[in-house]
Amino acid sequence: MTVRTRFAPSPTGHLHIGGIRTALYSWLEARRHGGQFILRVEDTDQERSTQAATEVILEGMHWLGLDPDEGPFFQSQRFDRYRQVTEQLLDQGKAYHCWCSQDDVNQMREEQRRRGEKPRYDRRCRDHPNPRPGVEPVVRFRNPIDGSVVIDDLIKGRVVISNEEMDDLVIARGDGSPTYNFAVVVDDLDMEITHVIRGDDHFLNTPRQINIFHALDAPLPAFAHVPMILGDDGQKLSKRHGALSVLEYRREGFLPEAILNYLVRLGWSHGDQEIFSIEEMTSLFNIGAVNKAASAFNTEKLMWLNQHYIKSTPPKKLALLLKPLFEEQGVDTSTGPALAEVAEANHERAKTLIEMVEKSGYLFEDFGEYDPKAAQKQLKAGIRQPLASLRQALAGLGPWEREPIHEVVTTVLEEFDLKFGKLAQPVRVALTGSTVSPPIDITLVLVGRQRSLDRLDKALAYIDGIESNS
C-alpha cells in the first residue's frame, strides 16, 4: 500500500511556522515512502475563511518547495458528498436529527460546568426526537456510550479514551453544511489517506473521528500528532508571540532551505546531525521518531542556519533572490555593481538577505552623514596626505580591479609608512560612512571608480572643514 499523507490547513488565519512544520513532516513522510502528499484546504467555515489566507497557504508552500502531488482540494466544493454520507448515517440510525437550539445547548453546558462536570450535550434528542416547527435540525452523530477508543499514535504511543468523555457531536449544521470532525473523516477516507499527520491540538478529536470511521465501516489510517511549537519566550506560539506568516520569512530574507532545516530539527533529530539537505531529510526523517514534548521556536538558531545556507548558496543564485528585496526597499540597483558581486562580497557577513540589502545601500545610493564616532576617529588631519595620495593614484589606475587596487593601497602604505588598518579604516569611512564593510579593496571595486573618487574628495573636504573650524 502506498503511503498517502495530507496537509489540511484552514484558511481562517495566516499560515505560520507551526503549520509549516506539520506540512513538512507530512511531505517528508510521503517522500520517504515514495508516496503521495495531498493538500486540502479546510474551508467549511464560510464565515471565517478568506481568499487571502488561501493564497498565503498556496504561495507559502510553493515557496518552500512543499508542492502537493494532489490538490489543492477544497472542502467547500465537496458539500454534496458530505450530505450524501450524512444521509447514509441517518438511514442507518448512526446519526440523528437534533432540534435543540444553540442557546439550549450553551445553557446545558454552563450548568454542567458549574457542577464541575465536563460540559457536553446530554443527548436529549438521541432517542426522543422533538421536532420544533420552524427549526432546521442539525444532525448529530450517535457516539457509542460504552467502551473506549484506543489510539495508537505514531508519536504519542497508545492512548485510551473512554467513550464517556465524548458527546454526540454535530456533523451537519442546520443549513446542511458539514462540521470539521465529519468532513475530515469523509475526506481522509475518500482521498485514501494512510497517515494523518497533524497538530497536537487535534489529538482529542481523534477518538471521535475514529468512531465515525467505524460507523462508516472504514479502515483506520495511522495517526501522528505533532507537538505544539512555543514562542521564543516559552509561551505558546501565536500571533503575539512571533508567529509570523510564512511569507514574512521570505520578506525578511530567509532561505527555504534554512527554514526547512530548522523545522525538521525542531522536534526531531538524527544523532548529532544539524545540517540536512532536502535529500537527507527525505531519506532519514521518520515521523515515529518525533519528540513528544512541545519545543520552543528559537530565532537565533534559525538565523545561524540561514547564514549557513547563505554562505553555501552560489552568489549568482543569491543575486536572483536579492533583486526583489532591493526593489522592495526602493533601491535602484542598476546604478551599482552586479548583485552577484554584492552577494559574493557579503555572503559571509549577513544572517539574512534583508540584512545584506540593508548593509549594501552605500553601493547604490549616497549615504547621508558619516557615522559620527567613525568620522571623529578616522577622518582626522593626520590621514589627509595619505588619503589624497591614494585618491591620486586611484584616479590614474588602469583596470578597476581588486589586484591593482590592492597594489595601489600597499604602495601608499609604504610611502607613508603606515599599517594597513591606519589607511583602510579612513577609506572605509569615506566610502561607506561607517567602519564596517568587506575588505577595503573589494569595497573600492564595488563602489566603483567614479563614486570612490568622489567620496574620497568629499572626505578630504570634510577633513579640511574640520581643520578650518578648529
Added chain:
RNA sequence: GCUCCCUUCGUCUAGUGGUUAGGACGCUGGCCUCUCACGCCGGUAACAGGGGUUCGAAUCCCCUAGGGAGCGCCA
C-alpha cells in the same frame, strides 16, 4: 472543573540500566585579521522534586509540582 499529554544545559536535542551525561544555537576567553564577518581552539551551563525497583538509574514504576491541549452548529 473534567479528560488527555508532556518534563535532560537559557533554547533545540543525543541518550533506551553501568557515559567524565555528548552535540548544536546563544553567551564567553583566545587565535586569525584592514573593520565586520567567516573559520579554528577553549570555556559556561542540564537529567523538575520526592519515593520506590535494582548491585547499579537520565533511562523502569508510583506520587507531587510545573507546563500544554481539548471540552463549539471553529478548524
